[in-house]
Amino acid sequence: MGLSSVTNGLVLQGIDKRYGQVLAVSDVNLTLPPGQFVCFLGPSGCGKTTLLRIIAGLEMPSAGRVRLDDKDITDRPAHQRNFGMVFQSLALFPHLSVGENIAYSLRIRGVDRAARRRKVEELLELVRMPGLAERHVSQLSGGQRQRVAIARALALEPKLFLLDEPLSALDAKLREAMQVELRLLQKRLGITTILVTHDQREAMTMSDLVVVMDQGRVQQVGPPLDIYRRPANSFVAQFIGISNLLPAVMDGGDRLTVAGALFTVAGERPASGERPMSGGRVTLSIRPEDVHLFAGTQTGPNRLPGTVTFVRDVGASVETYVDVGGETVVQVAAPKDRPPVSAGDMATVELPAESCVLLRE
Amino acid sequence: MGGRALRTAFLALMLLLLCAPLVVVAGVSLNAQKRLLFPPEGLSLEWYGEMVTSDDWLGPIGNSLTIAALSALVALSIALPLAYALWRRRIFYARALYAIGLAPFILPPVISALGFLIFWNSIGYSGRIENVILSHGIFLVTLPLVTISLGLETIDRAVFEAAATLGADQRTTIRTVMLPLIVPYIISGYAFAFVLSLNEYIIAYMVAGFTVETLPIKIFSSLRYGYTPVMAAVSVLFVALAALIFGLIGRFGDLPKLLGAWTPEKR
Amino acid sequence: MSEVRPASGGLLPLIYPSVMLGVFFLVPFGIMLAVSFFHRIEGGFYEPAFELANYQRFLSAFFLEALGISLLIAGMTAVICVVLGFPFTYLLTRLRRRHQVLWLVLLLSVLSLSEVIIGFTWSVLLSRTAGLSNLLVWIGLMERPDAWTPGLTAVTLGLVYLGLPYTVLVLYPPLSRLEPDIPEAARTLGASPIRTFFTVIVPGQRRAILSALVMLFVFTLGAYVIPQVLGGPPQWTLAVRITDQALYQSNLPFAAAMAIFLMVVSLGLIGLVLLLGRERQRAA
Numbered sequence: 001m002g003l004s005s006v007t008n009g010l011v012l013q014g015i016d017k018r019y020g021q022v023l024a025v026s027d028v029n030l031t032l033p034p035g036q037f038v039c040f041l042g043p044s045g046c047g048k049t050t051l052l053r054i055i056a057g058l059e060m061p062s063a064g065r066v067r068l069d070d071k072d073i074t075d076r077p078a079h080q081r082n083f084g085m086v087f088q089s090l091a092l093f094p095h096l097s098v099g100e101n102i103a104y105s106l107r108i109r110g111v112d113r114a115a116r117r118r119k120v121e122e123l124l125e126l127v128r129m130p131g132l133a134e135r136h137v138s139q140l141s142g143g144q145r146q147r148v149a150i151a152r153a154l155a156l157e158p159k160l161f162l163l164d165e166p167l168s169a170l171d172a173k174l175r176e177a178m179q180v181e182l183r184l185l186q187k188r189l190g191i192t193t194i195l196v197t198h199d200q201r202e203a204m205t206m207s208d209l210v211v212v213m214d215q216g217r218v219q220q221v222g223p224p225l226d227i228y229r230r231p232a233n234s235f236v237a238q239f240i241g242i243s244n245l246l247p248a249v250m251d252g253g254d255r256l257t258v259a260g261a262l263f264t265v266a267g268e269r270p271a272s273g274e275r276p277m278s279g280g281r282v283t284l285s286i287r288p289e290d291v292h293l294f295a296g297t298q299t300g301p302n303r304l305p306g307t308v309t310f311v312r313d314v315g316a317s318v319e320t321y322v323d324v325g326g327e328t329v330v331q332v333a334a335p336k337d338r339p340p341v342s343a344g345d346m347a348t349v350e351l352p353a354e355s356c357v358l359l360r361e
Numbered sequence: 362m363g364g365r366a367l368r369t370a371f372l373a374l375m376l377l378l379l380c381a382p383l384v385v386v387a388g389v390s391l392n393a394q395k396r397l398l399f400p401p402e403g404l405s406l407e408w409y410g411e412m413v414t415s416d417d418w419l420g421p422i423g424n425s426l427t428i429a430a431l432s433a434l435v436a437l438s439i440a441l442p443l444a445y446a447l448w449r450r451r452i453f454y455a456r457a458l459y460a461i462g463l464a465p466f467i468l469p470p471v472i473s474a475l476g477f478l479i480f481w482n483s484i485g486y487s488g489r490i491e492n493v494i495l496s497h498g499i500f501l502v503t504l505p506l507v508t509i510s511l512g513l514e515t516i517d518r519a520v521f522e523a524a525a526t527l528g529a530d531q532r533t534t535i536r537t538v539m540l541p542l543i544v545p546y547i548i549s550g551y552a553f554a555f556v557l558s559l560n561e562y563i564i565a566y567m568v569a570g571f572t573v574e575t576l577p578i579k580i581f582s583s584l585r586y587g588y589t590p591v592m593a594a595v596s597v598l599f600v601a602l603a604a605l606i607f608g609l610i611g612r613f614g615d616l617p618k619l620l621g622a623w624t625p626e627k628r
Numbered sequence: 629m630s631e632v633r634p635a636s637g638g639l640l641p642l643i644y645p646s647v648m649l650g651v652f653f654l655v656p657f658g659i660m661l662a663v664s665f666f667h668r669i670e671g672g673f674y675e676p677a678f679e680l681a682n683y684q685r686f687l688s689a690f691f692l693e694a695l696g697i698s699l700l701i702a703g704m705t706a707v708i709c710v711v712l713g714f715p716f717t718y719l720l721t722r723l724r725r726r727h728q729v730l731w732l733v734l735l736l737s738v739l740s741l742s743e744v745i746i747g748f749t750w751s752v753l754l755s756r757t758a759g760l761s762n763l764l765v766w767i768g769l770m771e772r773p774d775a776w777t778p779g780l781t782a783v784t785l786g787l788v789y790l791g792l793p794y795t796v797l798v799l800y801p802p803l804s805r806l807e808p809d810i811p812e813a814a815r816t817l818g819a820s821p822i823r824t825f826f827t828v829i830v831p832g833q834r835r836a837i838l839s840a841l842v843m844l845f846v847f848t849l850g851a852y853v854i855p856q857v858l859g860g861p862p863q864w865t866l867a868v869r870i871t872d873q874a875l876y877q878s879n880l881p882f883a884a885a886m887a888i889f890l891m892v893v894s895l896g897l898i899g900l901v902l903l904l905g906r907e908r909q910r911a912a
Contacts, residue, residue, distance in 0.1 A: 056522075056526055057525075057526075058522050058525065058526070077525070077530075078522070078525040078526050079524075079525045079526070079527075079528050079529055079530050080528075081526070082528065083526060084526065085522075085523065085526040087519040087522065087523055088519070089517050089519045090519075091517055091519035091520045091522065091523035092520075092523075093520060093523075093524075093538060093542075094520075094542065095538075095541045095542055104524070104527055104529075104537070105527035105528050105529075107537075108527070108528060108529050108533050108537060109528060152523075152527070153526070153527075155527075156527070156528065162526075
């Protein structure tokens with residue numbers, strides 16, 4: 001990322017977290033520059049929430065250090081870190097009103113009543129809920145609770161804003177609206193934000209930087225498009241949207257064999273590691289929307305003939321599953337951009353050289 | 362449908378069974394005659410008057426109320442830290458202590474009663490009201506212990522973590538988040554213990570029955586050595602007090618949840 | 629998760645409860661256990677000794693009669709309470725929440741009633757001058773009012789009344805957690821509500837029913853006031869005998885031995901219920 005020499009922002013060094021025999025987080029090294037919107041993305045149980053809780057100070061790492069702006073904060077307890085956090089359950093205080101929830105951090109610091117009221121009004125304005133300070137938490141809708149939790153976390157103008165899947169409980173429509181709103185809010189405040197999510201769409205649309213995790217390890221770090229275009233390994237390729245993964249054998253230079261056909265690969269290099277040797281086994285990854293589909297059997301470079309096994313029409317686009325010598329290639333296109341093939345027809349897929357990404361086995 | 366009529370009839374029968382003795386006693390308490398008669402012959406509040414004026418009855422009422430108020434406090438003082446410690450860390454020692462806290466209430470009370478009697482006799486300090494208060498306090502620990510544990514379990518633990526990220530240390534979290542959230546459970550635990558102490562007979566009798574007369578002891582001895590309608594009046598008072606306290610819990614608290622129902626909100 | 633709550637101070641809040649429960653509960657039990665082996669001195673005292681004489685008296689007709697009547701009364705009461713209480717609790721949990729709360733307030737009020745007051749109210753209800761028999765005479769079912777106390781029936785009635793709210797509270801949690809889908813599924817399969825109750829609900833709650841029976845049995849085993857108020861000496865249970873020995877016969881060692889016996893039986897039965905509960909959890 002070219003930021004390795006800059007120590008501003010949050011730095012995680014060799015973080016391990018062990019629960020008995022289980023290694024929940026394993027050797028995580030990350031540098032998160034200030035002012036960015038970062039997503040920790042991964043399936044459930046991948047360690048992303050544990051990592052966030054370590055950053056918040058709610059868990060102690062078994063090994064490694066946490067640094068913020070060049071200061072070691074590993075041993076600082078959560079209540080002395082001043083990081084705003086929004087929990088998955090939101091964790092609003094059920095015995096307090098909206099205003100009292102938001103002003104909680106100010107009250108326990110002894111901020112006087114008038115100043116608290118001003119800050120509450122300002123924050124409610126910020127989350128677009130003006131005038132609801134007196135409401136009881138139980139009288140709020142799901143979206144409103146979300147906003148109160150956000151406002152409460154921001155009351156102390158924290159250095160870091162941490163969100164643990166706060167949107168997962170919302171229905172799809174509200175979730176998208178909140179995603180946009182959260183992103184706008186973050187841009188306006190310029191606050192370094194970490195969002196934990198298992199929803200790759202959420203991560204792709206919201207963040208400056210995505211950290212993909214699996215089995216306690218960081219699999220890839222990068223801007224969303226980079227991760228989408230150049231997945232570092234087959235886990236990332238598969239987790240970020242549907243991907244076609246085909247076994248291939250290197251044939252020297254930019255050429256390789258896939259399902260018996262000769263391929264050339266151009267454009268993007270694999271995101272990590274060097275070129276495999278000739279004869280080495282690799283995985284070729286290509287996004288369904290980058291695949292071209294033709295009716296009938298056609299030959300040519302990067303083309304694979306096969307049989308259509310299944311067509312799934314989802315309205316705005318059509319997915320076509322083509323069996324090519326035992327491997328399935330999925331192609332997605334708008335209805336008007338595809339040949340009218342249906343299950344059982346012969347068809348040919350073309351995997352353009354510039355869209356293919358090689359992943360090491 | 363036959364099932365529906367049967368259901369209503371059964372519930373009505375149960376209502377009758379549960380209420381019949383109460384109705385009879387209420388009727389007897391209003392009897393103008395000093396004899397035990399039902400239905401009452403002539404209505405009078407005379408016996409209620411006697412209840413609140415005669416020292417014969419005011420003494421036991423006062424004793425009972427004092428013992429109930431203080432023993433419930435003793436029970437609460439033991440239950441609160443125990444429930445809290447157990448909730449924080451489910452270590453074996455805390456679990457064992459919890460089981461000991463449940464035991465006196467589950468075992469037949471006569472066992473605890475005899476244990477207390479022998480204990481106070483052996484240390485040569487017997488027959489005092491504080492003996493009854495302490496004995497009742499131990500006997501009734503179970504009630505606040507159960508309600509407070511229940512209350513703590515209903516709290517989303519993330520709430521405490523939220524308080525920590527907002528800058529609250531442990532002490533502040535307990536004061537500003539945990540205690541306010543379990544106050545209803547503390548109150549109902551106290552109320553349960555209070556009402557049951559008020560009505561407890563055998564322990565009070567064994568521990569200090571000959572020197573500290575509580576209301577149940579007084580009623581029992583009247584029952585044996587001479588009927589008076591004041592007994593009925595006092596019983597009505599106690600039923601009314603219990604109904605009032607539980608009614609308040611039912612009105613302001615979540616009675617079904619306190620008694621172990623899940624997600625009662627749906628119904 | 630435990631990291632947030634620091635390890636230090638985990639035992640600190642337990643000091644006071646330990647002292648209180650230790651000194652005022654465990655110590656009294658220890659002393660009682662010791663006293664049960666002591667030697668009684670005629671005239672009201674006892675001296676430290678280790679003899680089984682008090683336990684040997686369990687073989688006497690006096691004790692066996694008390695034990696027999698205790699078991700009989702407790703068994704009958706437990707069965708009647710569960711037979712009445714189970715369908716009642718089931719219906720209660722199907723009621724609307726507001727109505728449930730009203731019933732629960734009534735049940736708790738009855739539950740908290742002193743055994744003494746319950747004994748008194750039932751003695752009134754079963755008396756010749758003010759009791760139910762007057763009502764029966766009035767509607768013409770009886771020639772002239774009669775006293776139904778003291779006697780085994782009166783004792784059982786009083787104990788059922790005492791135990792019924794308790795039964796409901798024991799059965800309330802499992803029955804209120806019963807999935808409403810289950811009876812509904814049975815209904816869609818063509819079973820009438822009553823058939824559903826007997827073929828689906830009751831078999832599904834076998835363990836809850838057994839637990840309730842045992843809890844009620846233990847609860848009634850300790851009854852003291854009602855056997856005395858509503859019954860005569862033939863209905864005097866172990867609890868009555870224990871009190872009598874302790875306070876009036878001044879034979880604390882024998883009373884203690886009987887109390888220990890009662891405790892062992894109760895703990896054994898409660899242990900059985902807990903064991904059943906654990907099996908259920910494992911099966912689930």
